[in-house]
Amino acid sequence: MNKKKIKVVCGIVLAMLVVIAFAVILNFFEKKADEKEAKKNNQTTKETNEKNPNVGIKKYLQIGDELYKYTDDVESYLIIGTDNSGNEEAVDDEYRGTMADFLLLLVINKTKNEYGYIQLNRDTICDVKEVDSNGEGEGMEELQLCTAHWYGKDKEQSCENTVNSVSLLLGELDINGYYSVGMEDISKINHLVGGVEVKIEDDLSKEDPALKEGSVVKLTDEQAQKYIRARMDVGDGDNISRMRRQRTYMSAYVKKAKEMFNENPKFVNDAYKDMTDNAVTDINGNEVSKIANMLSKMTSKGILTFDGESKLGKKLGDGIEHAEFYADRLSIVEVLKSLYYIEIDD
The missing domain is CATH 1.20.5 (Single alpha-helices involved in coiled-coils or other helix-helix interfaces)
Known part of the structure; x- marks a missing residue:
């Protein structure tokens, strides 16, 4: 070669x-x-x-002596309305959380394409972690649910402590987030939708002459505050009666908010921004928008509550009798079946 x-x-x-x-x-x-x-x-x-911890994973809830399971993809968010009984602007040893006057658990079942609410009685006796002003302490006491927000070192921990008590009440249920506002901000919330029309179910004429029983009123911002919060001088003065009025208001409010959202998808984000200075939350604006989009396409199962017994008691330990509500275990199970589709674990 x-x-x-x-x-x-x-x-x-x-x-x-x-x-x-x-x-x-x-x-x-x-x-x-x-x-x-x-x-x-x-x-x-x-x-x-x-x-999304529920995706393809079996979840367990211990309610009473029974263990329940569910596999649906579900998200839950706790909405908290607080009174002005505490000292939340203080820091360190001076901080005291307010009482959680209003508690509503939003349940979004993505598997069933449904959502609903569980309205919780503030007087429900349940396990409350007694966290001190340093954010420490693991001691548990059976107290009214509203007191859970009193414990903690700051507003965020007070909310987290309330979430923990609701979770324990419902068998250690996963709760994805919280949104808390003061009950004094109801007028601002009402203003976001331009007022809500309701039928007055209790005689609130002492609060406002226009709020007579049986009349239909489009509530002004000031009237909404009275309609939702009044209790002591209205009817039997019981929180259950006030909860009924709150459900009437919420149903009308959600309907109107949905209409406004359908007309303007930015409504929810704008409302979220308007309430930023008033709210304490671990849910960001993008999550709120996502939740609103989901709800707009889902079937509502309404606002559910637990049956139970109301009585006066001294669980609070201050020597004075206070309202106490003991939720019926079977009622808790039935509500959770309706929204989470739980069943007894074999």
Whole structure:
């Protein structure tokens, strides 16, 4: 073989080696890229499952002596309305949370494409963690649910402590977030939708002459405050009667808010921003928008409550009798069946 042919052959072999080497290198980097992508996908899946713990996972609730399970993809958010009994602007030892006057659990069942609410009686006797002003303490006491917000080192921990008590009451139910506002901000909330029309079910004429029993009134911001909060001088003065009025108002409010959202999808975000200075929450604006979008496409199961017994008692330990509500265990189970579709674990 002459030198010219040898050079040609060597050139071909060299070219083949370059192609093979390039292919090997390319395959190496493609494999690394695939591994990186797979790792990214696994991380995304992990994060998704962490954010949506119910997806494909069996959840358990211990209610009384029975263990219940559910597998639906469900999100729950606690809405808290506080009174002005505490000292929430103070810090350290001077901080005292307010009482949670109003408690509403929003339940979104994505599997069934449904949502509903559980209205909780503020006087419900349940386990409350006695967190001190340093944010410490694991002691539990059976107290009214409203007192859970009194304990903690700041507004956020007071809300978290309230979430914890509701979770324990419902068998250690997962609650995804909270949104808290002062009951004095009802007028501002009412203003967001331009007032709500309701039929007056109790005689509130002592609060406002226009709020006579049986009349239909589009509540002004000031009237909404009285309609929702009045208790002591209205009817039997019982919190259950006030809760009934609150459900009437909420049903009308949600209907009107939905109409405004359908007309203007930015309504919820605008409302969220308007309430920023008044609210304490761990739910951001994007999450609120996502929740609103889900609710607009779902079937509502309304506002549910627990049956139980109301009586006066001294659980609070101050020597004075206060209202106490003992929720019926079977009623709790029936409500959770309706929204979470729980069943006894075999």
